[in-house]
Structures are given as structure tokens and as C-alpha cells.
Amino acid sequence: MKDLGKKEKIIQSATRLFSSLGFRGTTLSKIAGEAGIGKGTIYYYYNDKNEILLDCYMRHIRKTRSEAFKAYRTEKDILVKLRKILRYLSAEIHHDSFVSSLFEEYKEYRIPEIEKCFTSGEEESVQLICKLIREGQEQGYYAHVPLPLTAFMLVRMIFAYELDYEKTEQSDLHLKQLLRHMLRREIDPLN
CATH class of the missing domain: 1.10.357.10 (Tetracycline Repressor, domain 2)
Known part of the structure; x- marks a missing residue:
């Protein structure tokens, strides 16, 4: 359940950032910061920013x-x-x-x-x-x-x-x- 919460935080944070900063302006570091997690945690769920965007x-x-x-x-x-x-x-x-x-x-x-x-x-x-x-x-x-x-x-x-x-x-x-x-x-x- 704790892991699902982190993935959901990534999705919600990334969606907000993609909406406001665009794909080009959004970085994995910004997503991690917005989600309040370490950048390495993102790699547990996704290979790259492209996968996050599609999801x-x-x-x-x-x-x-x-x-x-x-x-x-x-x-x-x-x-x-x-x-x-x-x-x-x-x-x-x-x-x-x-x-x-x-x-x-x-x-x-x-x-x-x-x-x-x-x-x-x-x-x-x-x-x-x-x-x-x-x-x-x-x-x-x-x-x-x-x-x-x-x-x-x-x-x-x-x-x-x-x-x-x-x-x-x-x-x-x-x-x-x-x-x-x-x-x-x-x-x-x-x-």
C-alpha cells in the first residue's frame, strides 16, 4: 500500500508539472521534488520521463x-x-x-x-x-x-x-x- 502511494504521488506530481511546465520543462528531479520522494524512487516505477508522461x-x-x-x-x-x-x-x-x-x-x-x-x-x-x-x-x-x-x-x-x-x-x-x-x-x- 505504501508503494502504491508513492507511485500515485509521482503520477499526480508529474501531471501537474507536465500541465504547467510542459514535457520539455519537466525533469525527473522536479517530479521527485514535487512528489516529496527521492529521484531514485522514480526509477523503481519508471525507466524514464517518457514512460511517466504516457502513464x-x-x-x-x-x-x-x-x-x-x-x-x-x-x-x-x-x-x-x-x-x-x-x-x-x-x-x-x-x-x-x-x-x-x-x-x-x-x-x-x-x-x-x-x-x-x-x-x-x-x-x-x-x-x-x-x-x-x-x-x-x-x-x-x-x-x-x-x-x-x-x-x-x-x-x-x-x-x-x-x-x-x-x-x-x-x-x-x-x-x-x-x-x-x-x-x-x-x-x-x-x-
Whole structure:
């Protein structure tokens, strides 16, 4: 139990430091000082700062996404649920201070360690979207589309929509129609 406390201190301290100082400005010495532990203790749990960053990032997004997605669990319309989750994922880089600080640093310096975090987070997003599409297929609402390619394309599409497209009430309606059209199950008029 005592060891778990130290690792948690490392994670909490590192997350705060990565948020405020960025990846480049955060050192193992600073993490150890913030956590109130010796620098050698960090090496008991992690090989380097890169591992700490990835662990901090994945823990953080899993926690925040889990909390955000609780509100969507009762949604009966899978397409609405899918759209809400995609919107949350795309807005994450703007509304989450930890993610946005990493995103800004990545845009400026193209740090591979930060890119690895985003790639891992995207992979989890794709798995979640695959699960939702599969659920819609099992309920007979969605066509049998290639998974995980469709999920990957949807995740990438919503990021591009949120970042680059001028949004209006009409464009949101068009996005919903586009998602329905892409995923809907074609009804055979002969059956």
C-alpha cells in the first residue's frame, strides 16, 4: 500500500508539472521534488520521463472520459451517443488543460513522446467507437461496415470537423445526417 502511494504521488506530481511546465520543462528531479520522494524512487516505477508522461496521459484521459461518458450511458439512440462521444473526443484538446498544454507543446515542437500519447489515446478512442458501431450493428441499426477502419475514419473526421470547419446549427445537423447516412443499414425493399 505504501508503494502504491508513492507511485500515485509521482503520477499526480508529474501531471501537474507536465500541465504547467510542459514535457520539455519537466525533469525527473522536479517530479521527485514535487512528489516529496527521492529521484531514485522514480526509477523503481519508471525507466524514464517518457514512460511517466504516457502513464500520466493515459490515466488522465481514461478518468476524464469515463466521467464524461457516464452522462451518455442512458442515451437510447446509438447514433446520438456516438455523435456525443465523438464531439467530446474532438473537444478534449480545447477544454482539458492537461491535454491542451501537451497539444500546444506538440504543435510547436513536434515532440515524439507527446505524439505517442496522442496515438495511444486515439487507439482507445477507435476501440470505443468500434464497440458503439458493433452495438448498433447487433441491434440492426447500422450496416456492417469494416471495423476498425470506419471507427478510425470517424475519429479523424470529427477532429477535422471540430478544428477546421465553421460550425453552425445547420452544420451540426448535416454532420448528424452524414453519420446516419454512413452507418445506416440499407433496407432491402424485397424483404
